[in-house]
Amino acid sequence: MFKWLLSASNKVKHGQGCRVIQFQNVTKTFGSRTAVNKVSFNIDKPQMVGIIGRSGAGKSTLLRMINRLTPATSGQILFNDRDILSLKGAMMRRWQRDCAMVFQQFNLVPRLDVVTNVMLGRLNGHGTLKSLFNVFGQDDVNAALANLDRLGIAQEATKRAEELSGGQQQRVAIARALMQDPHMVLADEPIASLDPMNAKIVMDALREIHERDNKIVICNLHTLDTARTYCDRVIGMRDGYIVFDGAPSALTTDVAREIYGADESFNEAATSTAIDAGSSGTTKSAGVVTPAAAAG
Numbered sequence: 001m002f003k004w005l006l007s008a009s010n011k012v013k014h015g016q017g018c019r020v021i022q023f024q025n026v027t028k029t030f031g032s033r034t035a036v037n038k039v040s041f042n043i044d045k046p047q048m049v050g051i052i053g054r055s056g057a058g059k060s061t062l063l064r065m066i067n068r069l070t071p072a073t074s075g076q077i078l079f080n081d082r083d084i085l086s087l088k089g090a091m092m093r094r095w096q097r098d099c100a101m102v103f104q105q106f107n108l109v110p111r112l113d114v115v116t117n118v119m120l121g122r123l124n125g126h127g128t129l130k131s132l133f134n135v136f137g138q139d140d141v142n143a144a145l146a147n148l149d150r151l152g153i154a155q156e157a158t159k160r161a162e163e164l165s166g167g168q169q170q171r172v173a174i175a176r177a178l179m180q181d182p183h184m185v186l187a188d189e190p191i192a193s194l195d196p197m198n199a200k201i202v203m204d205a206l207r208e209i210h211e212r213d214n215k216i217v218i219c220n221l222h223t224l225d226t227a228r229t230y231c232d233r234v235i236g237m238r239d240g241y242i243v244f245d246g247a248p249s250a251l252t253t254d255v256a257r258e259i260y261g262a263d264e265s266f267n268e269a270a271t272s273t274a275i276d277a278g279s280s281g282t283t284k285s286a287g288v289v290t291p292a293a294a295a296g
């Protein structure tokens with residue numbers, strides 16, 4: 001059914017360097033429901049990858065399998081040829097530190113101050129309680145402040161997380177992810193709870209991490225325009241399958257219609273956050289050049 005879409009993916013040229021992440025026939029079932037169905041793809045160079053698709057397509061499950069929050073039912077996920085689905089104990093915690101997650105709902109500790117929330121990123125794999133008993137040193141504080149500064153919110157360091165706006169909280173969550181010094185950042189609907197202005201600031205920050213640190217960023221997105229503006233590569237999912245894998249320029253309205261399973265009345269505006277790359281007028285957002293901006 002999706003043959004013509006998949007043929008578009010075959011035209012995509014990937015890097016010739018070492019394969020970094022490889023999905024090989026990865027499946028996840030929940031009871032009789034197949035959330036992800038024999039998915040195979042490689043990310044073989046630092047890219048910003050957007051995963052799009054309608055609700056229930058399998059985007060979150062795909063992302064969560066990478067860092068082992070959700071166990072795969074079958075198949076293999078390799079990182080530099082290492083089978084990450086078989087990692088256990090300390091090795092698995094180490095892997096989870098290497099692929100930091102950013103969530104739609106930020107997952108901060110609301111009553112803790114911002115800088116402590118950020119330092120929690122250093123404790124991935126340890127108990128949260130430990131963090132409350134002052135295990136942080138001056139180096140941790142300095143690193144947290146530097147990451148907050150990078151995200152343009154160092155001035156909020158002493159506030160409780162719950163006092164911040166949604167956009168600010170997401171930037172704190174990204175700063176926390178950076179404390180893990182990860183190989184890659186996995187962002188699961190990072191802007192779904194944000195207004196367009198804050199969505200732009202957060203996407204700018206993720207793009208800047210990709211460009212400046214040369215990291216893989218994989219981002220689940222509800223909105224086509226965001227994927228087109230910020231991502232080097234877009235993967236479209238439908239009913240657990242990958243039905244599109246290509247450059248944003250190949251993501252035409254017809255292709256989008258297939259990914260979203262919509263009929264002729266499909267309206268792209270319904271999947272838009274109306275992020276205007278030129279109109280944030282807000283706090284420091286790290287001077288990012290998006291692919292779209294660069295092309296223009």
Ligand SMILES: Nc1ncnc2c1ncn2[C@@H]1O[C@H](COP(=O)(O)OP(=O)(O)OP(=O)(O)O)[C@@H](O)[C@H]1O
Pocket residue numbers: 030033034035053054055056057058059060061062
């Ligand atoms: N823990 C779970 N238990 C049972 N079914 C689940 C679970 N997690 C996901 N599913 C099912 O797997 C399918 C894919 O869900 P998933 O959350 O990956 O989709 P999604 O594309 O991320 O959707 P959304 O955009 O709404 O977050 C859905 O049918 C969902 O109901």
